[in-house]
Amino acid sequence: MERILGPHFINDGCSFTVWAPFAEKIRILLKNSEKPITPEMDKAGYWEVTLKNIEPGTLYKIEVDGESYPDPASRSQPHGVHSWSEVVSEEFSWDDESWIPPKQEQLIIYELHTGTFSTEGNFSGIQKKLDHLKELGINCIEIMPIARFPGNRNWGYDGVYPFAVQESYGGRGQLKELINEAHKKGIAVILDVVYNHMGPEGNYLSLFGPYFTSKYETPWGQAMNFDDEYSDEVCNFFIQNAKMWLGEFHFDGLRLDAVHEIIDSSAIHFLRQLSYSVKELERDTGKKYFLIAESDRNDRRTIDNYSNGGYALEGQWTDDFHHSVHTLLTSEKDGYYSDFGKLWCFNKALKQAFVYDGIYSEHRKRTVGIDPEGLAPEKFVVCVQNHDQVGNRMLGERLSDLVSFEAQKLAAGILLVSPYVPMLFMGEEFAESNPFLYFVSHGDKELIRAVQEGRKREFKYFLKQEGDFPDPQAEETFLRSRLNWNFKEDPFKACIFEYYMYLIKLRKEAAFKELNARNFNIEASEDRKLLNLTTNGPDKKLYVAINFERTPQTIKIPATGNSASWKKIIASAEKKWKGPLSFPDAFKAESHFELPPTSILVYKT
Structure with missing residues (x-):
């Protein structure tokens, strides 16, 4: 009950x-x-x-x-x-009654951290930037965790009061104002929640009841009790939390952190229970909600239908896509990146999201994943940057620090042309050069020391990088992670913004919709890091050429079928985008063209 x-x-x-x-x-x-x-x-x-x-x-x-x-x-x-x-009041003067969120396949998500997104570092600061996001074309923001944590600065994954809003971010009132205003501007809001563990400081749960179990260990210690004695009430605790955010606060969905660490061997997994409860809430409110999981297992049950034994969540993050793109652009091979870096990985990610679909992982030393065949592309959320992949680097470098200007445009093109739901990380749209570092503000000296030493151990795969280790406890580490909003003063940053804005506009106009059917032929040259993709639709066709190499490559334009030529949609290396070339408005079938280094072009019949 x-x-x-x-x-x-x-x-x-x-x-x-x-x-x-x-x-x-x-x-x-x-x-x-x-x-x-x-x-x-x-x-x-x-x-x-x-x-x-x-x-x-x-x-x-x-x-x-x-x-x-x-x-x-x-x-x-x-x-x-x-x-x-x-004790607080739930009362608030909402005026978003007519709000209808975008359809799932239309989502363009923007992940942000409240404390570092704006100068103010609070929900009002986000609200002031909604017009920027609307201009960019974003229709959904995803806010990193805001549950009450110790101190004033934290990524949010050390929260210890899941029902309480972080005071330094502006509290409950500012949060509701932000969501209300976002809806009025046509922007959905998703909240990142943490149900797999609690933070270490201020965590009194175990003094009240068996919220944890000694049956399993997680990276944070004992697992939350989702299947041991008294687990029904623990499940209820988190389900009520989800319903509070969706019902009282009008969030449009939840991003569920690291669901592979929600360990539940019972007949009805917690995620399925959560899905049931949210669908009941949908019937009560008449609103649609999105539950999007973070999972590293490539397990289709997370998003598959109930009838197939799945948990029926609306979507999941797909790290394979990020890793495939990142390794080809940076040539990094440390840690989990050692499983990627080949063109066949990217081809597979583009075709079906999961690269590891029941094949052996050298990094994990075991078989990983299952075939995702039949799952709709909108079930997968993909990115080329996010808080984990940037912030879990020792120096917090963004892609703009790691690759060339042309390679940044290539990455953006891949992200927004792909058939999956794209997610940008804050500042990506203007090539932010400030890092996004890991930061905390704990009060316990022993815990501070443990966090500092623990982060150093986590960088064992990345310690080849030079530079001083950024102290997570230092306020300076937090302040260095804030976005610099003067990007329009830099012509290259301004160009990247215009480029992202144009790509998003094209996507919203369904310029790349032929890829959604994932019915296409790929010709790939591993040695040349060159990919040619042609869709197989009966009517209009799409042609995509991607050159990951740092040298120009000669490509042969494919045959068109019934049409005489291919018409340009976008080319990342075009002079319009501060690239080296002017591209023809149309290509003749079976002609040849020299594709510039680290670039993408898209043409259509």
Whole structure:
């Protein structure tokens, strides 16, 4: 049975609900009252009491067998992760009733970090940049985690109060204002949530109940308890969290962090339960929501239909696509990149998203993945940069620091021509040169030291890079990661922005739709790093040529069938985009052309 946790107003009172199945005594401590309140416990271990005369702003703690703690389901922690919880009101003057999110296949996602996206470093700062995103053509922003974490700066994956909004970002009110305004401008909003672990500082969950299990270990320690004793209530905790973000805050979807670390061997996996609950919410609200998983398993069950044994999530991130493009452009081979770097990997990623579809991985020393045949292209979210792939480098270099100007345009072309849902990482659209580094602001000295040493160990595959190790705890590390919004003063950055904007416009006009059927022929030369792709549609055809090599390559323009010539859609190396050549508006079939280095061209019959 689903139960709402934490304080929530009902009728003329405020109900407090706490799950603590092993506690002998629970008391609600109100800061403005000397009289504790003792709730009653039911058979499932929920303690509940309804109080009158409770106002928003009331501070409280939960006493468990004589020791007091913040509420694990706190909606607000205004004074930090160790201090009093706050009762809040859900009321807000929404005016997005007519809002309808884009269809999934139309999504163009923009991932951002609230603290470093704008100078203000809060939700209002994001709101001020919505017109920039709209001009670019973005119709969906994905916000990195905002659940309450220790201190004022963090990527968000150290959150310890999943129901509370980070105060340094502007809190609940600013967040709702942002979503309301985004919807009015035609932009959907997805939130990155973390259900696979809790952060280390301010994490009091285990003192309330069996939220964790010793059955499994994850990179963060004991796994969340999704299939051990009392796991029904743990599942309910996170399902209620998801429904709060979607229902109360009007988010259009959730990005689920590292679902491969949500370990559940029960008959109905947590992700499937979550999907069921969200579909029930859709029926109640009449709105469509997107659940998008991050997974490194290439497991089709994540996004396959219930009837096929799947969890029916709307989509998943596909790292294989990123790795295939990145390694061809940079020639990097360390760590997991050692499994890529060949043109056949990119061909496969372009054709079916999963490169590892049941084949052996040298890096992992095991067989990885399963065939994704039959899954629609919009089920896969792809990128050429994201917070992980940039920020988990020792120096946080973006692609603009690693490859040439022409190669940046090639990467953008591949991303936006592909049949999958594209995702940009903040600043990518204007070749941001500031790094995106890993940063925290913990209060525990031992934890700070552990994080600093742990990050160094994580870079064992990348320590060949020179430069001082950026201290995650230092404020300077955080400040260096903020975007520089003066990009239009640089002609090359401004050009990249115009180029992204034009590609997105073409995509929205369905200029590349023939690729969506994934019915095409690829001629690839591994030695030359050259790819020629021609779609097999009965009517109009698309021709894409990609040169990953750093030298020009002669290509033969394919036959057109019924049409006499190919008409230009876009060429990344064109002078219009500060490239070296002027491209003809049309190519004659079976003619020859010299394709510039690290470039992409797209023509159509």
